[in-house]
Amino acid sequence: MTFIINILSLGIPFSVALLIASLGEMFNQRSGIFNLGCEGMMAMGAFLGMLVPYSIGKGADVPGIYNYLGLMLATGVGALLGIFFALVVVTFRAPQGIAGIGMQMFGVGTAGTLFRHFIGGTQSVPGINTAPIPGLSRIPVLGPLFFNHNPLVYVAFLLVPLSWWVLFKTPWGLRVRAVGTHPRAADSIGIQVNRVRYQALAVGGALAGLAGAYLSLCQAKMFSDEIIAGRGFIAVALVYFGQWHPVKIMGGALLFTLAQALQLAIQGLGIDFPYEFLVMLPYLLVIIVLAFSRKTQKMGPTSLGKPFNREMRT
Template identity: 35%
Template structure:
């Protein structure tokens, strides 16, 4: 293959870095202003219908921080309206770029999201205190299995296999981790068992999708249902009667990193975590590096973009797909271990709660790139944690709205903010060697 395509940019979809793309292609230039306009209009209507007086306190540091940052106290109503004005200005800029057929830069939705959230929290937490460390730290914790699942989805689809079975890989990984950690007394054994369980689900997916050319979406959905039924049955028949010996795993404890864990705001979020989270940091970095900077990554992307061309240069397409999907399943299975070794320290039925499908949305939102998919998973984790934080402070936001918030963010992100995204060309297409 030519040098120009050996190292494409993560968002280029296999094109050379100097390839000219029309400004509106894949930019979401028309969708973004509509989504931003609806969001700012909704916030303005909420403020007009239910304005709150008083102050909102944003606490930026934990009591154990080496350097304590002062609390930020702002007037609730005026701050919210200032953020509305900023959001209107950003929406106007997005409209201007749309009318001028210009590309929508990423800083517009990012700045809009920050301003909108500050305005919303200022209104929702009037006369209350928002613990920023708890809000963001909880978001990181809830995003851990989503990130593992999203990385598994990115690898599978980059190789040309639609990994709908992420939910099953997470759930079976949680089940295997609970049993292995309970019987051995080691959470690390549970983590290894979770990776093996996820790889087994991926092996079944590969057997039907790669070898027997069965529709990959159908196989993935069936596997999710199969794992759900299997784990429910095993929970009732095996784990519940023997909970003390088979469902009482030794979980991961927090392991603060010296010095780094004492950095204000950043330390509690990133460096006072469990070892599994540190493993996640390494996995994200390794996947991002290997996918774009190694011969293995080039081959994976080749079989996902143009398997016939890859075959002509000697790449074993189906073998590469098998190896990649097994690795993807193992990574997703490790995410399942978070539920039974960190979050709950036991296995419960249906404990993943559809996280695999949210992870799949993160793959699409992240445009099949490991770093972007990780950021998307963090966004969904933030939306999930926000409902708990606002409920704990007695926010006037209806509980029904808060329950649907993570899924609403998912829909808006995938349908609106992501714009047009192009999956790998051979994604979901079985390869039949001529």
């Protein structure tokens, strides 16, 4: 029983960065923009998130407000990067895949360069610690599973219903879905396609920045150039895995990280089995599920990856 509780209680916080970034990518893709630059935006968020508390505390404890200022800075700059990306792919209609790779390199390179300039080498920060919910965290089994986490864990899981509500129950969400599915039809009824795509990319960028800051401020509590380590690309894959739906994306993120926690626990048991296969397990799982999700292709935004030009007939 303890074995299972440990896996579950670790899988939940591990999933947060992926979940937040995937939700951001979902907004991007729902509006018809494929953002492979998520990794770069996360890297910038990770760096800027820890820059504020590090600059003030130099490794020592700082009042919690500075950590949250770091989160806000990361989120804000993420939104700006999203707008910059929108400028490239929406206004200038650059090929989204290539521009995304450019954004990924730009983000990772800029974060690494600024890190070397302002901080120097790998440094840690006290970061944001676990905040057990009084009373609830003491409930046997459920307490450690659901009520003994970092504040951002609760925020991330609250973002799931919030994203669902925004996407499916608000006029703005309807516009996002419309421009990602039938931009010409949306345009014909007066929706400003490019403006909505700018907004969706700003939201996506902000969430990518927040996801990066979670890694540097809450999970690892340090930064190095390679902190994201491909998680931005996994977030993109999880959007497909979750069929562009917040709840399914959450399921995908949890499945991935629970598999991760499981493989770590199995390694710890000392079973005679090559660890390389266990390390592969979460990635293999995502590939298998994607391969067998036949509906996925049908459910995606039909204009995903296609630039919109209202002057051009399709």
